[in-house]
Amino acid sequence: EDKVVQSPLSLVVHEGDTVTLNCSYEVTNFRSLLWYKQEKKAPTFLFMLTSSGIEKKSGRLSSILDKKELSSILNITATQTGDSAIYLCASEADAGGTSYGKLTFGQGTILTVHP
């Protein structure tokens, strides 16, 4: 069964700090690794990493996929209070060209950024 493990489970930092969130995965027929941000209710999509796209960046956020180590990191530089959220990592398995909508999520990392 596919498995995703995130660390740390929670993290408290001050504005301006840089944080690194970790995600390791065990997936049969890996298709992609995704990061989502959940502030209140609805998780919002951040990045998708695949074999052909192992590094993504958007503003202060960046993510790297290490297919050899079966892991990914999400970096946030110059953190702001608005970055406080749960960050979810999810794996997608390939079931013949599609995942049929199934993502396997990790437990999430709760990030708290203090002013």
Place this chain on the structure above:
Amino acid sequence: KAGVTQTPRYLIKTRGQQVTLSCSPISGHRSVSWYQQTPGQGLQFLFEYFSETQRNKGNFPGRFSGRQFSNSRSEMNVSTLELGDSALYLCASSLSPNTGELFFGEGSRLTVL
């Protein structure tokens, strides 16, 4: 462009009752997935529908069922509710049926007493 809309947002039921949750995907999105989120188990996949067909189902008992209509709107039903069914039920839609990039609704918070 409207996002994924879920109704009701909150509901309270008692054990043994049944519940129906509704999801309207983003216009043009034909794939709809359902997830259950609890503090202990996190986000767990329930099922996925595309073109009114259930293409995939997670490891949940048969009390959990769903369907999709021709306009892509989806409903999920939980029968004979148990205390452990208390959770946030999230619906997600995607433009392509073959992508993990999902757009989530704000969820329906179910409390079973």
